[in-house]
Amino acid sequence: MVQGSCFCGAVRYQAAGPFDSMMSCHCSMCRKHHGAAFATYVSTPLEGFRWVAGQNTLLRYQSSPQGMRNSCSVCGSTVPMTLDAQALALLPAGPLEGELGIRPQAHMFVGSKAPWYTISDGLPQHEEYPPEFGMKGLARPTLKPRPGVTEGSCLCGAVAYEASGEPLSMQNCHCLRCRRARAAAYGTNLFYKDTQFLWKRGVERVGQYKLPEARFYTTAFCRQCGGGVPRVSSDRGMAVIPAGSLDTDPPLRPQRHIFTNYKAAWFELTDSLPRFAEAPPSA
Numbered sequence: 001m002v003q004g005s006c007f008c009g010a011v012r013y014q015a016a017g018p019f020d021s022m023m024s025c026h027c028s029m030c031r032k033h034h035g036a037a038f039a040t041y042v043s044t045p046l047e048g049f050r051w052v053a054g055q056n057t058l059l060r061y062q063s064s065p066q067g068m069r070n071s072c073s074v075c076g077s078t079v080p081m082t083l084d085a086q087a088l089a090l091l092p093a094g095p096l097e098g099e100l101g102i103r104p105q106a107h108m109f110v111g112s113k114a115p116w117y118t119i120s121d122g123l124p125q126h127e128e129y130p131p132e133f134g135m136k137g138l139a140r141p142t143l144k145p146r147p148g149v150t151e152g153s154c155l156c157g158a159v160a161y162e163a164s165g166e167p168l169s170m171q172n173c174h175c176l177r178c179r180r181a182r183a184a185a186y187g188t189n190l191f192y193k194d195t196q197f198l199w200k201r202g203v204e205r206v207g208q209y210k211l212p213e214a215r216f217y218t219t220a221f222c223r224q225c226g227g228g229v230p231r232v233s234s235d236r237g238m239a240v241i242p243a244g245s246l247d248t249d250p251p252l253r254p255q256r257h258i259f260t261n262y263k264a265a266w267f268e269l270t271d272s273l274p275r276f277a278e279a280p281p282s283a
């Protein structure tokens with residue numbers, strides 16, 4: 001039995017398996033809903049899937065005619081989708097505990113992948129859905145870049161922001177908190193000074209959740225779509241942007257992997273970025 005939960009633990013679920021497919025999706029909807037570079041999903045028969053807790057705290061958002069995306073309304077992290085017509089459950093692999101018996105098989109929607117992310121493994125890459133899915137993707141408008149300004153928004157577009165100038169850093173974090181918060185292989189965060197950051201709209205829709213035992217760790221999300229949005233901390237003088245929410249290409253690339261001791265067992269690091277088993281020395 002494989003178990004999973006959202007970041008705050010309000011929503012918990014389990015699946016008996018077997019897990020039939022495992023795909024990393026780079027579409028803008030997955031990137032924005034998770035706030036991550038890409039989302040990795042496993043599919044499993046619906047009959048072996050069960051919500052253990054929190055089914056009444058789900059935030060449901062219709063992102064496309066076929067797609068009802070679920071997140072936790074308390075903490076915003078993405079939780080499984082159930083496809084009744086196909087009798088399937090699609091589980092975000094990031095927070096799963098237990099042996100899946102499957103590894104990522106392919107990348108899909110690489111035609112709309114984040115410009116700041118380079119696929120470095122040897123898995124097959126599909127521009128949209130793999131042919132066997134028999135479906136077409138949805139075209140999404142792209143934002144025209146403005147010099148010196150990095151922009152982003154949530155999945156539904158209600159919340160939007162911009163940041164000016166050079167970011168402080170950009171890093172991939174594999175800790176369990178990030179994996180649960182982003183429900184993805186890892187979280188990629190872009191850090192700016194809070195004074196470089198500006199909400200353009202929808203700040204009143206931003207929900208936040210701070211882990212009770214954490215010193216700082218807080219997630220922020222759109223309360224309408226569940227999409228990951230920046231967390232601005234005036235105490236720390238910092239804005240932390242979940243890179244999946246970006247609409248334009250930032251002037252920096254991920255610089256390192258951190259907390260790799262806690263990385264998902266199914267995810268293999270194949271790029272040449274520096275790796276830190278715990279926090280990097282300067283942090």
Ligand SMILES: [Zn+2]
Nearest residue numbers: 006008072075
């Ligand atoms: Zn939660």
Ligand SMILES: [Zn+2]
Nearest residue numbers: 025026027030
């Ligand atoms: Zn997707």
Ligand SMILES: [Zn+2]
Nearest residue numbers: 154156222225
């Ligand atoms: Zn939204």
